[in-house]
Amino acid sequence: GAGVSQSPSNKVTEKGKDVELRCDPISGHTALYWYRQSLGQGLEFLIYFQGNSAPDKSGLPSDRFSAERTGGSVSTLTIQRTQQEDSAVYLCASSLVGDSEQYFGPGTRLTVT
Amino acid sequence: KQEVTQIPAALSVPEGENLVLNCSFTDSAIYNLQWFRQDPGKGLTSLLLIQSSQREQTSGRLNASLDKSSGRSTLYIAASQPGDSATYLCAVRSGGSYIPTFGRGTSLIVHP
Numbered sequence: 001g002a003g004v005s006q007s008p009s010n011k012v013t014e015k016g017k018d019v020e021l022r023c024d025p026i027s028g029h030t031a032l033y034w035y036r037q038s039l040g041q042g043l044e045f046l047i048y049f050q051g052n053s054a055p056d057k058s059g060l061p062s063d064r065f066s067a068e069r070t071g072g073s074v075s076t077l078t079i080q081r082t083q084q085e086d087s088a089v090y091l092c093a094s095s096l097v098g099d100s101e102q103y104f105g106p107g108t109r110l111t112v113t
Numbered sequence: 114k115q116e117v118t119q120i121p122a123a124l125s126v127p128e129g130e131n132l133v134l135n136c137s138f139t140d141s142a143i144y145n146l147q148w149f150r151q152d153p154g155k156g157l158t159s160l161l162l163i164q165s166s167q168r169e170q171t172s173g174r175l176n177a178s179l180d181k182s183s184g185r186s187t188l189y190i191a192a193s194q195p196g197d198s199a200t201y202l203c204a205v206r207s208g209g210s211y212i213p214t215f216g217r218g219t220s221l222i223v224h225p
Contacts, residue, residue, distance in 0.1 A: 004156075042216070056210075099144045102157075106155060107156050
């Protein structure tokens, strides 16, 4: 079956511009996670959605970052007024329920020039 | 706060060797632990998920064990192959949260 998909696979943007990154989780998965992976760094948790509950936004690094999940399926991560330090690979994962096996998408590589 | 450590950070071995990768965690009250591999420029691929009530899980040449009391999990790779070259990460769910804590990974190179 289809796995987690993310788009675009690569995004180059100028400093100060807004970007939107998209994640399509596995159908039926109620939990969705966003992470960031900078060069040579570990995975940094950003935000967690579980069903219709309020998302856990505790990992968002600043108020320039926001995310939403429409209809319990597709999620969009928005970064406003991008900075060079936002350059990283943004990874999305989903799981059937909160404590079950996580499946990752291929990621979006964001480069801010 | 849960902390996850993976040792060694890097490993280079000849093809055919049996390997043990280590994952240590500080809070033993875990829900589960998951092992992943990540190839360069790619996302993470799930290898094995061990629930807190389990001692080990096996998939092909991979065997993962869990010892909650000592805060350790090991990933055993039998008869390593060059295709096993990747970064291996462990992730622990614990502390009333379903948000996993990841280790920094072990970078494995298996040379022919």
